Amino acid sequence: MQRTLRKPAQTTQVHLCSLEATAQDALSRTVHPAVEEDPVTLCAISSISSTLVTKIKNTWQFDQKLSSIIHAEEQDPLSHPHYAWEQGILKRKGKIVVGAEVAIRDKLLQYFNSSTTGGHFGVHATYQGISAIIHWKGLHSAVRQFIKTCHTCQINKYEIMAYPGLLQPLPILEAF
Ligand SMILES: [Zn+2]
Secondary structure, three states: OOOOOOOOOOHHHHHHHHHHHHHHHHHOOOOOOOOOOOOOOOOEOOEOOHHHHHHHHHHHHOOHHHHHHHHHHHHOOOOOOOEEEEOOEEEEOOEEEOOOOHHHHHHHHHHHHOOOOOOOOHHHHHHHHHHOOEEOOOHHHHHHHHHHOOHHHHHHHHHHHHOHHHOOOOOOOOOO
């Protein structure tokens, strides 16, 4: 991964492509290069399919707080210091804001927890992945709740606990 910047230098493209870099950084430890037909494919955030972007946008319309933030940002970009309205995308501290809509939030949680992206590694890994790109208030507890209900994560947890021998010793650095 050559790109270490969390945001691209050019602000003109911040929009969806910044998500690519962020998403790849966040996921590079676990993600497989090909993310099949899942619409949330992040770089492809241009391919986080337009359908998904549209669905996320819809969540803003039905969220009173978010739609008033958008309105204020349109009038004055400095109205909410942590928020930005960039090329039709509402972001908070660089993360795409997702309004209160259970279905779409669930879909995102599923994606970031799935075997191809999150690897079903439980709360921490899933939160790391999703919070690099997505923001909503209460995201962390949503992840915790979600993981509790994920059968695969629960099984993985017990397997990890049952086989502590799988942990690898740290390499010893030799002094030259
Ligand atoms: Zn899981």
